[in-house]
Amino acid sequence: MIMGGQYYSPFLLTVLCSHAARYGYQRTGEFLVLRAHTLLAAEITKPSSIATVQALLQLSARELACSSVSQAWLYSGMAFRMVSDLGLQHSGGTMRNGGRHTAEDIEIRKRLFWSCYVWDKAISLFLGRMPALTELPIDYSTDFGSSLTESAGDAEEFEPWSPSQGESVHLTKLAPGEYPPTQCRVLSCFSNYCKLAVIISDIILCLYSRTTQPDTIGAVKHLKLRLDEWRESSPAHLKCVPYALPEVCPPPQILTQNMLYHIAVILLHRPYFSSHPHRTECRQAAKRLEELCALFEKTFGSLRMTYMMAYCVYTGATVMVQDVRRGDVDAVAKLQTFMGALQQAITTCPLVQRSIEILRNSLSFKAPATSHQPVYSSLSPEECVAFQHHLPAFPYHDASGAHGGGDPYGGSLDTLSFLESFPESNWEATTDYWEL
Template sequence: MVSVKNTLLLAMAASVQASPLAGSSTTSTSTAAVPTVTYIPPETDLFTPPAFPEGAIDISNNRTLVNEIKKEYGLDTADEKVTTPGEVSIMSGSCNQGSCPDYDKAFDMMYTWSQQSTPSPGGAPPNVLVWNDFNIRVNDCGKCYIKRVGSTGGGCYDFTACGRAQSICVDSGKNRAHRIWKDNGHKTCYRVEQVGLGGCGIIMMRVIYRPVGEIACNCFAAPERNRAINVCRHINLENRIASLEGLLMRIKQASADERERLLETVSFDQWLDTRSAGDPKPETSRATPTKSVQPFGLQAGPQGLLIYHGPTSIYRIRTGGPPLSPSDMALSDGQFDHVAQHFGIDLEDEVIMTALHQFFRWQYPHFMFIYREAFLRDHFGQRTKSKYWSLPLLMAVCALGAVMLPDRAQSQMSEQFYAAAESIIIVSGLTHPSITAVQVFLCLAFYQIGKGELSKGWELSGIAFRMAQDLGFQKDPEQWIASDASLATSEDVEIRRRIYWGCYTSDKIISLILGRPVQLYDEAGEVEHTESLPDFPDMAPWLPAGVDISRMFEPGSSGSRERLITSFSEHILLSKTIERILCTLFSRKSAANGITGLTLTDDLDLELCRWQESLPDCIKWNRWEPPTTSLLPSVAALYILFNSTRIVLHLDRVSAGASSQSQSVSRTVCTSAAQDVVCLVRQYRAQHGLEHAPLIFIYGIVQAHRAMRALDITPHEATYLVQSLDECCVAWGLAVQARAHLYELL
């Protein structure tokens, strides 16, 4: 009899769409008549690029320099050429590879990772240059064709042999390939196998991607998704099926009374996943909050400040009159200039501007509760009674920016900036709640957590979140337009939303890092999701690292705005899942109650996988990308947060008294997530340097190391993670503490 597992796997696989490589739009009118197969390469069969050497420079895109080095070692420098098979000697190993495919294949793709080390004078560390290449090789019509298709994890080769135009594409990430004959549109798709050949001389690693069998061009793979996502979803499906089979077995073996009890307590909805991989997220995740007239709102307090009162408040709500302005009782920042001077800060010193640049280059994408354009407009414009700038906010921003300064003497100014901001805000902020006061307290909280002062950081963040609620940030600002004169424009409304969601995501990061309850709940908020606002002129010097400034001026280009706001929007959605994890999985009451069949871990992990599947293309990442692929810090931080969350969700189940099936699933998830963290750290280090790593990187490194030690896997990568904290220590004292703890475990 066919098992439930096999039946359900076939049904679920049939609902998933095709890979873009196999099913992309072409003129093809036919495909090979082969059965649809489900193929996901095991993690152990997939090639992991060599570790990026300490201090190495990637020159993959500098072809002139690469070719000069190749000539020194007698290596071929041609990007494309045609030869006859007789001109090539018998191929063996990593050294003797020519322009013909290896293993008697019609085509293959050859990946080469090369490295040159030259000694430095004075006993300094050697200079290390690295580069990688992907070359597609074809044996057709009595000739061999080879073409370098770049360093992007694969590519396509268009050529003509014996008068027939054709195209061959190889995708190293999905282990797939296809060949299209352009004269008749016939297309054949292949499963690709990776064969590691080792190294030779300056060639550190060579890998052959060879076709090993035809597959249907609509085989199991989600459209425009990376391979890791398919594995994530596949694991969840198998776990759901295993849980369902276990329940059916218990029902079969139970007595009549026990069977009735089991059937009454189970809901089969928990095993059903009617959405296909390509379906959008549920409408509820992005839905606009329902607007309604509430019997509560903003009211002027005894000092004339606007504060929020809910339906049970001791104060009666003001019901009429003109909109109130919160600025009438605002303190002038000018009266606190002497505080900055007391801490040795000259407000006209260039270090202020330098620290601001560093903040908006490295920190701003992770502190979206500050709206850059409004802050800078007020900073360089009229500061008197400004809504989005204050002296303590300037000091707090400079404190976070200064920790990223390469000049150690200047970076030590961060302590002075912090002390000035704290001194002013404690005097003025607690009695005069305001937008900038919320931002200052939250900046100070992250500064203290980054130093390793976790208790103080927790307390400061609590003040920030309580003050945000005091100001009514949890309600959509459009509800306050009739009551608050500061909401004069649509920009004011959007900025207020941005600040709320920045506080919401910050709350989840802080709670996750410290392992404590959240303070801002999604259900308590009624704020619409944030949208993009226009970039101000002359913003290029203030853009985050990794942004291609040249593309900002292309017709129809949205510059950095699209990817940054998209990352932030997806961070909000991920934070909602993190909230459920922190509130549900780690609650003793929830653990005691339990559920029949699927565990909370499985449900929450499936929610994480769905989030990953639906990420927009502009912020997708996968570990199979070469180190030179552009990686925005905001995207890197988002994936570090995602993988860290999966590790903490699953790791305890590996050592707990869970079933062997559950333990196996959790081991696979933790292994994959930890390896993703390693790849992200390497890629970020190569492009930006870990001295500029965001705070969440420290958490991700620690969790990945924890998983690797618990599972006793890849000890060299665990050591690499510990060593990577050395560079993070330049900016973050928390990294110093984490490194010391991890060294004790080595």
Template sequence: MLTKTALSLRVAVELLSNRVNQLCHFINQNGLQPPPVPPDEDKSLTRILDTLGLSKVRVTLDTTAVLPVDPALVVDTQAGASDSDALNSMLTPGQLPAVDSAAFDMHVTTEGPAASPWNQLQEVASRRIAEWNWSSPAPDYVVTTGGHVSGIHAPSHPLLNSYPEGPPSDNDSDSGSTEEDLVNQLSDRLGSLQIGPNGRIAYYGPTSNFSLVEMPAGSDSLAVDRTVRDDGQEHLNSLGYGKKIPPDLEDHLINLYFAWQDPFSHMVDRTLYEEAKMKWFEREEDTPYYSEALRNAMCSLGATFETKYHPSFVTFPKSLSDFFAARAKTLLEIELDSPSVSTVQAMVVLSSHEIGANRDSRGWLYSGMALRLAFDLALHKDMTSFIAKGILTPAEAELRRAVFWGTFAVDQTLGYYRGRPFRISMDDITVQKPGGGLPDTPLTRWLPYTFPVNSQPSPISLDDHIESVSRWRIELCEIMAPLGDTLYGNSKIPKRILQENNERVVTQLFTWRDRLPECLRVNPDDTKGSYLPHVLLLHMQYFQNVIHSHRPWMSSSYLQPQPPRGPGNMHAQHMCIESATAIAKLIQIYERQYSLKRVNVQGVSVIFSASIMLIFASMSRHRRNRTAETATHLSVCFRALDALSSSWECAKRSRDFLLTLQRKWELRSRKMFQNARKVGPATTPASGYVAQGDGARKRARTNSPSGSRSASSYQSMSPARSGGRRGEDHEGIDMDMRLDLDWVFAAGAQSVPANWDNLIPPDAMFFNHHPTE
């Protein structure tokens, strides 16, 4: 914006030059003789005006041309001359581009009021403004220096009308207020919410022009040429999925979904779902809280907890779960033409099914699509004002809140599972987290549903805390969100900064666990207590996050800063192994209470991470006092994956991968151990062994890829031991073993190549135990 102190140099020269020309005509008209101009200044002024293409200011009396003079232009001659001189002294020829001299010919005569020279000047100046180069590298502004310019009135130029001239009219205040409202609307940078047909709330961001005005309902209805109500069954029949679903089978699968899948990945409010379903079928009313895609998606996940093929409802060759998933995908494609909240829910549920069925790419895409659609439907915005206006009920607003944050949590956990980037701006989110609940919402009871009630005695129920679990799980995801963008997949951040950020995240993790309410606390060593399955899964995810936050630091050379700083790689190994052990204990509690046939799909990822760490811990050959316990915990993980294989194909893949990994690690370590025994019990220090009697400890060879650092130097990086203990704070696990597995610590296990064992140098796997202290 131009101001009095910053004005384009080119327009200033043009306007002031013509102003001086007008003053000269005024002087000649009154028979006055202007003062002479020094020769050198006259030459400079002539050269400048010629460069601009302007007429040379007349200095002689000319009685043949008399121009009308605006009374407002009558000013003090000396002031005008001094201002012109000050201007001339500030200009250089390089700053003045050429312009058309005809544009400023003050003798051009036309008929009517438009013949005024100021009208010509305004027209030409407006035309020249569009041609200016506003990014000139040279300074192109004039700074006033206190000269006598107060008598000069700026002409009516668009860039110079900073203040209104003349007394305001009666309508100025109203028109100004209206204009200010329009300006504020154009300047909005937060976007707006709009309500479309069937109560569909859409969010238009500030850069979208559609945020300026709310379109009438149904204005975009012509874009939807098919609906599930009219065309859904036809599409299902054409693909062979149009069989009529028995109501008792559907109810059974929906009950399984709400008992075992939804409580930990809470997306659907059953009360609202049933009410909306009744409206859709009985009243034939479209509602944003029910869709056929959602119904079939929930049946597909419920079917994963049943036998693969139903005895009476034949879906062969597809399994029962895949049959319902195929129906949901077909209907979802139609729903995307006019999506709603239930469409987001269906995508998230289908995402879990696809991940469980080993279709990872499609599952990850579904979760990402659901998150984008959640933003499109304004699920990330606070709906308090809509509740006050009666547009939404408190229960509907609570559901929107749960759907958005549930989508956020699922997408992030899948990002960690697949090693994919997770990036979302938290600054634009204004919706509160779930967990507050409605004022009159009674505490519900959770039942470990497996079969219809009429054929099975009612089991013991527990107080359900599904909203609290959701809120604390979301906080856990928020804590881990920065690591997905910094610690993993980013090689440009200095190690010191990574370590500081990681320390803050770990502190937040520990604080998160300490702040848990009593109803969500779990003691992994408690073998008699009763816990909700989703509370056990919440703690499993916590310990998995501890592994994620420490695993890249397990290597002594990959990420640890040099010189050593912080707890060191031994501490990272300890934290990962202890967290994996805690997960194994939680699995045992889960198995004792509910069996391992029905576990949320997120449990597969957690068990997979724990198994990797336990296999790593089992590689130590010289500290056998805890080997049996480690083997027991590892067996629990393998048994869990084996049981989950009947429900989730990804569990079978993880189990097969772990068996292959364990076999190759053991073969490699056995070979290295045999080669080490051939050297003999006592060798020279140069060969890497030091005789210490029965407690002789083998050191890594000095020519190992990690360098010539001795094992004792790695010991110095582990946490300080108190009371002179021999490292028993690590519970007997050999924390000095020289197993060079940086490629495991730095990358996801699923990215390991088939020939991974060839990547490990033959002298990289020697195991050491602590010396006698």
């Protein structure tokens, strides 16, 4: 920053500060984001740059959490276009400075491409829209740090991590010094995260797009196999193992990865929710999410929750709604945990209010006395009606939030760019379920 190098810009610095200000300095953050908008006007008249892509990604995340959905979507799209313009999808691609770049340059370019790839999948899940970055280079790699010296890579991976930064900033419910010594594990965590994002992208494209798959059942079985293999091969230091959770929550980047794995399980099985084995898989994943949510609340408090975590909490809550309607006491307790976490998260992520409204509307929704819906053999008649009014898989559909037509959640299913928010409707013509 002092030297004003190629990876720094006032725009990037301003966006980072405005994003961080959400967690304690709201008025300062509002001022900074206005300043960022002014700087952006100048940036887009210049050639694409690494710093501008980074700033646009951060600005997209900030605007999404603050309910500025259109802006978040547009800023992310600008970032993805710049990635293509810079050729970041090719880690050894030619740069405009004559084609020469250092090992550090290569590493930065590779990490930024994957940051865009991961955020593309995240914002697609949040908004229920199709991913923009779906193709990967033939020789793609998530082996981060390989182009750096061994000492440099180790320094990043094993850097100490603490939720406390001096006397003025303390981001945990624990007393100062109580959080156990922990390593960042940033390289292995990001690498594993990217591998999971590739699988999630394929789940979205296979199950939630309007493109008909020639062999959907076979594709889904293969996706389950890949997801199981990912979980099995994940490093032990990145796993939060059920029945053996630590007393203190691991760093958020590690916890989020575990939550996202359970979300992938739900998204994979949700289209077959009328089948008991797949309903069980969804409920089991939701149970694991509730345990991780409680662990995070115990250590950090839900006020510190990111929007990615909030999305995971929302998805877990949707699985519990039918059980709550039937009076399942255990499901009621889990839903209370989810709702309490979402309610606290509103402070830093106002968009979470939309998720809460969907859940509340679902709990108060009364199914019609008569129904011409198809009956599923594995469900009771009451469950069949509830199933046909299945909760949206994605918490945002309509900017106005207005409830109209036959959709009690205000979602429009006519826009082809949107993911199918009621995935079970894709399977009306399917008579067979894939076996677990």
